[in-house]
Amino acid sequence: MAWTYILRCRDGSFYTGSTNGDLDARVWQHNHDEHWAARFTIKRRPLVLVYAEQFETIDAAFFREKQIQGWSRAKKQALIDGRSAELPALSGASGVDDASTGSATQ
Incomplete structure (x- = not known):
């Protein structure tokens, strides 16, 4: 199974990611592993898993990750x-969100 997840960082920002492995192990990596953690999350530890969605394929999870990354903080x-x-209602007036597609939102 694949997952899309949102982590809340120590500074209150969000990190959105996806994995095709064990979700708990991936969160552990973000919190403890210097090699496999995202650069963004290493500097913002500790991290807390605040949202997760399960998918049949990693492609579906990755698509959802990119969709959520484009959302405003309020929508997340x-x-x-x-x-x-x-x-x-939290989408932009044109139906497209105003936030950038980065993986972190303050």
């Missing part, structure tokens, strides 16, 4: 909080 927070009904 609504997803984390389970307020899915609010997600459309």
